[in-house]
Amino acid sequence: MAPGWLDIHGHFFLPQTAAEDVEFVKASHAAHFMISEAPQFKPDKMLAYNDAAGVGMQMLSYIPLTTRKLQQANDFGLSIVQKYPSRFGLLAALPTDEPGEALKEIGRMRSQLLQADGFAVTTMRGGIGLGHESLRPVWAELNKRGEVIFVHPNAYLKGQDGRPSPLIDVAFDTARTITDMIYSRVFLDFPEIKWVFSHCAGAFPALSGRVLLLGTESWVPNHKGIKTDDIKKQISSIYVDTAASAETGMEPAVRMVGIEHVVYGADCGVPCSTERTMEENKEAVRMIAKKYGDSEQVGMNGFKLFPYAEMRAQS
Template sequence: MSRSKIDVHAHFLSPTYRKALLDHGYTLPDGMPRIADWSVESHLAFMDSNGIAKSILSVSAPGTSITSDQNFNTSLARECNDYAANVKAQYPDRFGYFACLPLPDTAASIAEIERVLDGPSKADGVALFSNNAGTYMGDPILRPLLAELNARNAIVFLHPIAPHCGASRGCRDAEAAYLESSPLASVYPAPIFEYFFDSARSVLDMLMAGTACRFEDVRWIISHCGGVLPSLVDRVFLFMRFGQTFTTGRGSVPVTEQQIREVLARQLWFDLAGNPVPHLIDGLLKFTGKDHLLFGTDVPWTPFQVAGGIVTDMEQGLPRCVGEDSLDMIYRDNAEKLLSSRRNT
C-alpha cells in the first residue's frame, strides 16, 4: 500500500491560461510535444491512485509572461492565481498553490506578492523560474522582490525553464525565440537536460552572488534535485580555495565556502520529481539532509499515467537510498513542516 504523500511539484492549467498559450504560439512549449491536459477531476484521480494526500499546484513553463504586453501578462498571472486559490478553497485538504508572478515586471510582481500572500487567498508561497527573460536569481534587479519575500519568510518554488537570451522572449514567435536561445534546441526538448542545466545555473548564481545569504529568511524548493547542481558544488568550492571570489560587478556580497554550505543545508529543499533514484539523491545528500528532501511528480506535464509509473519506481528504489525509516519524512513530513511554517507566519 502506498504511503501518504504531499506532492510539492504539481502543475495546473486554467482554461484561460491554456487558451493564452495557444493564442500566442506556445503549442510546443520548450520543445514539449504538446500542451498538457489537466483538470481538477483527473488530478484528484491520479492522487487517489498513488497515495497522494495533497498537491501544491503551480504554473509550469513557459509561465504567464508570454507576450510583450505586460498588462496582459499581469492579468494572466492574476487569473491563474485566482483560479488556483478557488481550487484550494474548494478542496482545502487536497490542494494548495504556489502563486505565479508577472516577471520581469518587478513592481507588478511585488503587488501580486502582497495580494496573494497577505490577502485572503493565502498562497502557500510563490513559484519563480530559473530565469526570467534571461535574468537569473543573483541579479540585483530581483532584490526588491526578494526583499518582499524575505520579509514574509516566504517559500519560493524554483522551477526550471529553457535558457533564453533577454532580447528574445516575448518579443516575437515563441518557437523561434526558443530555438535561438537554447543550444541543441532543434534536436532535443529542453526538459531533457536544458532544464537541469538552468536550475543549477540559477541556484549557483544566487549562492555565489550572496543573494541567498542576503535574504536568509526565504526558503527555496529546488526542482528535480537541483538538476546538475550536485555535480558542480565541489567545483565552486575548488575555485574558492584558489582564492576566487564572486563579486561579479553586480554589487554582490562576498561569500565563503562555509556560508554556501550553510545555505545549502538550511535554506534549500529539493524535490524528487523526474525519476532521480538513486543517482541524484546520492550526490545531493553530500551537502543536504534527508529532512530537506520532498516528494514531487511534475504532473501533468509528465502525463498522469507516466507519472504513476515513476511513483511506483520511486517506491521501489527510494528505500535502498534513504532507508525505510526516512520514507514518511520524505514523502510527507518534511513538506508538512515546511508548509505549516508558512501558515504560522
C-alpha cells in the same frame, strides 16, 4: 498526521481555446518537445492519480509569460484550492522580470481570505535571473514574511541539440541559477526564505563540490567577497524536490543538504510526466529514503514547510 504524502510539484494550466491549444503544440514542436496535444488541467483526474499514489496534498503552480496571465493563473489556482482545500495548495507565481509588479502580487496574494501556501518563480524571466540586484526588494519582503519559494527551471527554454529542454537542459539551468544566487549572497542575505529547487536541484549536487573547491580561487569573479564557508552555509540552507530525478539525483542531493531538506515532487500535470514515470520515480524516492531510516520521510517532509496545508489535509 496528514493522510498521505505532500507533493510540492504539481502543474496546472489556464483553460484555453482549441486554437490556442493548436498553437501550444506548434510552439512545443518548434522547441523539440514532441507532444501530441496541449495539456489540460483536470483536477478530478489528478486527484484520482494522487489517491492511487498515496498523495494527500499537492501544491499547484503555473508561471505564465505575461504578468496579466500570471495574475489570472493565481486567481484560478486559488479557486481550485477553494474547491478542494484538503487536497490542493497553491504556490502563487511571481513576475520576477518586473520587481514592482512582483511586490504588488505578493501583497495581493497575502490580502486574500484564502491565501496561497507559498510562491513560485522561474529561474530566468525576461532575461532577469534570481540573483539579479533588482530583485533584492522582492526577496527582502518575502524574507520578512518567512515565505517558501519554489524555484522551477525555465519551462520556455528551447532545448539544445534537437532535444526538448525538460530532458537535460533544465538541470543545467537550475545549477547555473543556484550558483549565481550563491555569488549574489541571496541565501545569506535573506535567510528566512525557504528555497525549494525542483528536480533534485538539477545538476548542482554533482557540481557543488567543484564550486566549493574552486569557487573562491583568484581567477573566479567574486564581487561580493564570498568565502568558502559562505558557500557551504548557502548550499546547506536550500531544499530540493525529487521530481523526475530520484533514481540518480536524490542521493547526491541528500549528501548535499541532508534528508530533512528533501521533499517529494511528482511533476504531475505536464506532458513530460506519465503515471508510469511518476510511479517509478516515487518508488526510487521510497527506496532511497529507507536507506536513511524511514521510507515515508521524504513524502512527509513537505508538511513541515506548509503547516497550514497540513491542517487542511487533516480536515
